[in-house]
Amino acid sequence: MIELExxxxxxxxxxxxxEIQKLVQKFSVQSHASVTVxxxxxxxxxxxxxxxxxxxxxxxxxxxxxxxxxxxxxxNTLSPLPASLVRELGGADTFLPQNWESCFxxxxxxxWAVPWVSGARVLYYRRDLLRKARVDPDTAFSTPGAxxxxxxxxxxxxxxxxxxxxxxxxxxxxxxxxxxxWAAGGDFIADNGRHLLFADDNAIExxxxxxxxxxxxxxxxxxxxxxxxxxxxxxxxxxVTMDGTWVYQGQKASASPQVLExxxxxxxxxxxxxxxxxxxxxxxxxxxxxxVELLKFMIEPEALMTMLHFTGLVPARRDLFHSPExxxxxxxxxxNQAVEIGRSWPTRPFSGMIEDKLHYAFGRIWGDVLASPxxxxxxxxxxxxxxxxxxxxxxxxx
Numbered sequence: 001m002i003e004l005e006x007x008x009x010x011x012x013x014x015x016x017x018x019e020i021q022k023l024v025q026k027f028s029v030q031s032h033a034s035v036t037v038x039x040x041x042x043x044x045x046x047x048x049x050x051x052x053x054x055x056x057x058x059x060x061x062x063x064x065x066x067x068x069x070x071x072x073x074x075x076n077t078l079s080p081l082p083a084s085l086v087r088e089l090g091g092a093d094t095f096l097p098q099n100w101e102s103c104f105x106x107x108x109x110x111x112w113a114v115p116w117v118s119g120a121r122v123l124y125y126r127r128d129l130l131r132k133a134r135v136d137p138d139t140a141f142s143t144p145g146a147x148x149x150x151x152x153x154x155x156x157x158x159x160x161x162x163x164x165x166x167x168x169x170x171x172x173x174x175x176x177x178x179x180x181x182w183a184a185g186g187d188f189i190a191d192n193g194r195h196l197l198f199a200d201d202n203a204i205e206x207x208x209x210x211x212x213x214x215x216x217x218x219x220x221x222x223x224x225x226x227x228x229x230x231x232x233x234x235x236x237x238x239x240v241t242m243d244g245t246w247v248y249q250g251q252k253a254s255a256s257p258q259v260l261e262x263x264x265x266x267x268x269x270x271x272x273x274x275x276x277x278x279x280x281x282x283x284x285x286x287x288x289x290x291x292v293e294l295l296k297f298m299i300e301p302e303a304l305m306t307m308l309h310f311t312g313l314v315p316a317r318r319d320l321f322h323s324p325e326x327x328x329x330x331x332x333x334x335x336n337q338a339v340e341i342g343r344s345w346p347t348r349p350f351s352g353m354i355e356d357k358l359h360y361a362f363g364r365i366w367g368d369v370l371a372s373p374x375x376x377x378x379x380x381x382x383x384x385x386x387x388x389x390x391x392x393x394x395x396x397x398x
Contacts, residue, residue: 002033002290005059006298007040009277014039016310023306027297033290043171043226046356053077058282060291061298066102066276067345069113071352073105079281079288080110085296089114098274098344099316105347106193114299115316117307118276119246120342121175121268122335128262129239133157141266144183144209151216154239161218164238166226167370169363174355175273176242177362181206182343183270188358193348194397198358199382199389207385208377211369222370234259242268244275245335249312252330265331267338274342276316314339350396361388 006024008014017039024035038059040048046068052058053075064072072078092100099115123141130137133153140150154162166172181187186203189196197203214221218238233241236256252260279298285291297303304315305325314326314336327336345351361384368380 002031002287004033004035004061004285004287004290004294006035006037006294007059007062008037009042009045009063009065010039010311019306019310023303024294024297027294030297031290031293033294035294046352049077050075053282053284056284058284060282060285060287061294062280062282063116063277064113064280065352066099066115066278067347067355068352069102069278069280070105070347070349072280073108073112074349077283078112079283079285079291080112081114081281081295082292085114085292086111088296094317094319096316096318096321096339098342099276099278102344102347103278105349113278113280114295116277116279116299117304117311117313118274118316118321118339119244119313120272120274120335120338121179121242122245122272122338123240123242123266123268124233124248125240125264125266126259126262127264128258129154129157129159130264133159137264137266141269144180144206144269147269148209148213151213151240155216159239161216161232161238162240163213163216164221164224164229164232164241165213165217166229167214167217167221167224167363167366168226169360170226171355171359172226172243173362173366174359175275177207177210178273178343178345179242179268179270180210184209189346189348189351189354191346193346193350194393196354196389196393196396198354199385204378204381204385207365207381211365211377211381214366214370215373222367244312245314245331245338246312248331249310265334267334267341271343272338272341274339274344276313350392354392357388357392358385361385 017037021037024037028035095115096118099118103111103113130140135150135153139146141147151162181203184202184206186200186206187197232238234251234255236259279295281288281291281295301320304320307313314321365381365384369377
């Protein structure tokens, strides 16, 4: 019997993994293949995938971040998808455009991944606390400046923690920073993929606007993990946070009733980072034909709607994305709007490596910004990112 491994992303111990194992059992019966479902934590998956691919020990099919495709292609670790599958998928009109584009690299006709699920960042806020501060929710977060004023008014109204976000090293930070960088007219990587823009003036200005929000995070915000920050909001101790469109699905069962009764959702004050994941077949897969069939099974409606149910991530297929079940879920219209107008990380050679290096740098920047609140954050940001830009450009262009 053919043996296949399907690797998914989430946490190191995904609670709904047995349900996915039951789902793929249907594929096993149809194809006479044995499929084992495993998981990797989003925070460490990139490093683990690079390491396993170097030793040729990758799964047959994996869920990967949309930003990782180009780097994995560059390492010769992915198998290009057969032309017959690409034709069967129906082309770009079948999927959300940003997700479709993440499956290709410039100048290469091959398709290396299939769009799977998608999500964007939004703001979650307490409507009752905004009323207390006499803030209009319709304009409260319309621009970075409006959001800054909103948080100041919440603070003046006696809200102890107007804003909460991770300050420890976390992949979540870079996905938030992008909004402020793009809103300021900055960017991260030039179109040619050889020149890095994240240390340019506009990018630094946007980052300074983001990190300056640290003064609204209450006492002792240093080294606050993603889970700690998330819990502060959903347990009722903070007024505003920024997180994925999928997060509500997982939080509504355990969040404070007061939070749920007063929960509002708003678009972020700039282009939202559009993320999600793709499915790939690894070049080390022993039976690529069976692996491709498994990939096809996982983009069928049953599998995608199962993922929506357990994760809150929407299908990257247009027909399902616009279905009544997706649009009609709570906050579904706004969640879908955030995805449709979101902006994705550029698919360039080394883009995954650049993202990885930046997320570590941002964790260290948070430490210095919070330790020295009177220091200009631009100086702190530049002290980390200018040398990082020089090192990365040398590596990219060598």
